[in-house]
Amino acid sequence: xxxxxxxxxxxxxxxxxxxxxxxxxxxxxxxxxxxxxxxxxxxxxxxxxxxxxxxxxxxxxxxxxxxxxxxxxxxxxxxxxxxxxxxxxxxxxxxxxxxxxxxxxxxxxxxxxxxxxxxxxxxxxxxxxxxxxxxxxxxxxxxxxxxxxxxxxxxxxxxxxxxxxxxxxxxxxxxxxxxxxxxxxxxxxxxxxxxxxxxxxxxxxxxxxxxxxxxxxxxxxxxxxxxxxxxxxxxxxxxxxxxxxxxxxxxxxxxxxxxxxxxxxxxxxxxxxxxxxxxxxxxxxxxxxxxxxxxxxxxxxxxxxxxxxxxxxxxxxxxxxxxxxxxxxxxxxxxxxxxxxxxxxxxxxxxxxxxxxxxxxxxxxxxxxxxxxxxxxxxxxxxxxxxxxxxxxxxxxxxxxxxxxxxxxxxxxxxxxxxxxxxxxxxxxxxxxxxxxxxxxxxxxxxxxxxxxxxxxxxxxxxxxxxxxxxxxxx
Numbered sequence: 066x067x068x069x070x071x072x073x074x075x076x077x078x079x080x081x082x083x084x085x086x087x088x089x090x091x092x093x094x095x096x097x098x099x100x101x102x103x104x105x106x107x108x109x110x111x112x113x114x115x116x117x118x119x120x121x122x123x124x125x126x127x128x129x130x131x132x133x134x135x136x137x138x139x140x141x142x143x144x145x146x147x148x149x150x151x152x153x154x155x156x157x158x159x160x161x162x163x164x165x166x167x168x169x170x171x172x173x174x175x176x177x178x179x180x181x182x183x184x185x186x187x188x189x190x191x192x193x194x195x196x197x198x199x200x201x202x203x204x205x206x207x208x209x210x211x212x213x214x215x216x217x218x219x220x221x222x223x224x225x226x227x228x229x230x231x232x233x234x235x236x237x238x239x240x241x242x243x244x245x246x247x248x249x250x251x252x253x254x255x256x257x258x259x260x261x262x263x264x265x266x267x268x269x270x271x272x273x274x275x276x277x278x279x280x281x282x283x284x285x286x287x288x289x290x291x292x293x294x295x296x297x298x299x300x301x302x303x304x305x306x307x308x309x310x311x312x313x314x315x316x317x318x319x320x321x322x323x324x325x326x327x328x329x330x331x332x333x334x335x336x337x338x339x340x341x342x343x344x345x346x347x348x349x350x351x352x353x354x355x356x357x358x359x360x361x362x363x364x365x366x367x368x369x370x371x372x373x374x375x376x377x378x379x380x381x382x383x384x385x386x387x388x389x390x391x392x393x394x395x396x397x398x399x400x401x402x403x404x405x406x407x408x409x410x411x412x413x414x415x416x417x418x419x420x421x422x423x424x425x426x427x428x429x430x431x432x433x434x435x436x437x438x439x440x441x442x443x444x445x446x447x448x449x450x451x452x453x454x455x456x457x458x459x460x461x462x463x464x465x466x467x468x469x470x471x472x473x474x475x476x477x478x479x480x481x482x483x484x485x486x487x488x489x490x491x492x493x494x495x496x497x498x499x500x501x502x503x504x505x506x507x508x509x510x511x512x513x514x515x516x517x518x519x520x521x522x523x524x525x526x527x528x529x530x531x532x533x534x535x536x537x538x539x540x
Contacts (some may be wrong), residue, residue, distance in 0.1 A: 066096060068096065068097050069246070069247060069250040070098075071105065071269055072250065072253040072266060072267055073108055073112065073267050074112025074263060074266075075112070075266055076269055080099035080101065083098065084097070084243055085097055086098065086246065086247055088155065090377060095290050098246045099269035100270065100272075103274050103277075105269050105271075105275070105469050106238065107278055110282045111284075113267065115208065120235070121184050124494050128179040128232055128234065131259045132172055132175055132228060135255055135256050136172035136441065137260075138255050138258060138259055139165065139255060144162075147164070147165050150303035152247070153216075153219065153244070153245040153247050154219065155388070156341045156386055156518070157383045157384065157386050157459035158378060158379055160341055165220065168252075171506075174418060174460065174521075174523075178232050178522045182232075182233060182277045186199070186202065189536065195268065198537065200537070202533060203232075203533050204526075205531055207233070207287050207308060207528075207530055207531050209236055209237075209287075210230040210236065210287045210529060211280050211287070211288045212226035212227060212288075213276050213280070214240075214241045214301075215242050216244040216344075219241055219242060220251075220252060223249045225505070226239065226289045227256070227266075229520065229522040231256070231261060231265065232522065233526045233530050234530075235529045236267075237265065238269065238279050238285070240268075240271060240275050241270060250270070258358040283305070286307055287307060287308040287309075287529055290309075290310070291313075294314060308528055308529075309517060310518030311517050312510060312515070312516045313514055314442045314514075316351060316439075317337075317346075317349060317500035318350070318466075318500065319349055319472070319474070319499060320476075321353070321362060322459075322475060322476040323358060324477045325497075327362050329475060330362065331362065331365045331366050333349070334352055334511070337499040337501030337502075338350070339370070339426050339448075340501065342387060344389065344453075345360065345501060348501060349500060349501060350443050350447070350456065351451070352450045352451070353452075354450060354452055355453060362450070366428055366450065370413055370448075373385050376423070385426055385446055386423070387412065388422045388423070388424065392446075394422040394423075397424060397445035397447060398415075398417065400437045400438045401415050401429065404432050404439075407435065409431050410429065412428040412429065414428060415447075427447040428450060429449050430451065431451060432450075432451060434462070434465055437500075456458045458473055460488050463489055464490045467513055469489075470491060470493070470511035473495045474494060488508075492509070492512050507521050509524075
């Protein structure tokens with residue numbers, strides 16, 4: 066069993082109460098960490114204030130050095146991190162290895178961005194009263210960052226918050242999901258070993274009380290949260306006057322237009338709909354296929370999905386692992402039944418696998434827009450496929466959602482592509498690519514209830530810094 070201590074301002078701490086980490090595949094306890102409290106959280110913020118001073122004393126190059134050293138150490142320990150990810154998340158070993166390599170890249174991008182935080186001049190003499198004056202601005206650290214991460218990418222989503230914050234000169238207090246605290250704690254250990262100022266690094270496992278303590282603390286200046294819309298709304302109401310970066314999920318869509326590639330759309334639907342058992346914010350959940358291609362697409366999709374192997378995540382040949390908990394399996398099974406009652410057709414799958422929270426990869430067609438499977442975030446290996454006749458109809462269906470994170474469009478017509486780019490309400494529109502594509506240095510985030518702000522080290526640093534204006538009177 067893996068045992069870790071919490072990190073409070075660089076100090077390793079235990080606590081009387083423990084959080085048990087359960088392997089989603091078979092329910093056995095695989096890890097144990099201390100249960101953090103509000104007191105731990107408040108102490109971490111106090112230490113972070115000292116960490117802010119320590120980071121300010123470092124040059125950009127010195128921040129680059131410890132972040133790039135952390136990337137080197139992570140690369141060395143990649144397999145250890147990957148196997149721990151399998152145990153706490155239930156993702157397949159191949160998916161876990163990919164997450165570790167992505168986290169290395171996120172660290173490297175953040176390290177490089179530490180050397181590129183700059184401002185620009187502005188022509189004060191363009192204003193009537195600006196004669197004899199020159200001006201410019203610089204970017205300075207915003208202050209202490211509170212970061213809260215979900216269970217599905219505990220390493221790389223933690224990295225997307227912690228690494229850019231440290232690159233910007235901001236200390237971080239991280240609260241990982243109580244279900245997956247092991248790799249975030251390993252990340253904290255690694256950053257300290259790499260030379261990060263101890264007071265600038267805190268990782269506090271815990272529950273909602275810890276999250277509330279850090280997000281509402283008056284000395285926290287930025288809150289970066291990835292998770293459910295419900296919790297995001299609570300944070301937005303309670304946080305006070307702070308910068309908020311919120312990534313709150315989606316029910317991402319694909320449009321396959323009549324001139325698009327069926328084969329490529331099927332490939333990207335399978336990749337995006339069933340990776341990590343569909344437990345990805347940008348999973349393919351809804352596919353809108355032109356009526357001329359609908360039957361061909363459904364047939365080819367079913368053929369391809371039927372070949373996916375469901376089972377033990379540690380097995381190198383497994384394609385789809387378990388859902389994070391049995392309660393999630395029960396929920397999505399009810400959503401599928403609801404869609405059926407409303408007239409949808411289960412084309413494939415929809416059955417639980419005995420003795421584990423595993424769902425056979427599922428394809429459902431003709432799903433009404435009133436069904437939960439259409440309008441809410443399934444977070445499961447389920448794809449809904451509906452036909453359309455006119456492009457207007459497809460764009461309207463995509464936009465008939467409270468979310469707007471990323472959307473994929475398959476077409477060979479640049480006019481169709483450009484129209485979708487203009488009219489689809491989403492933070493990203495990907496042409497001839499699925500919505501699940503993400504390069505870790507690109508701007509990533511959504512509109513509507515998918516959240517506010519952008520991730521990607523360069524863009525996150527904009528949220529973790531403030532503009533300081535400088536004016537010289539030379540007259």
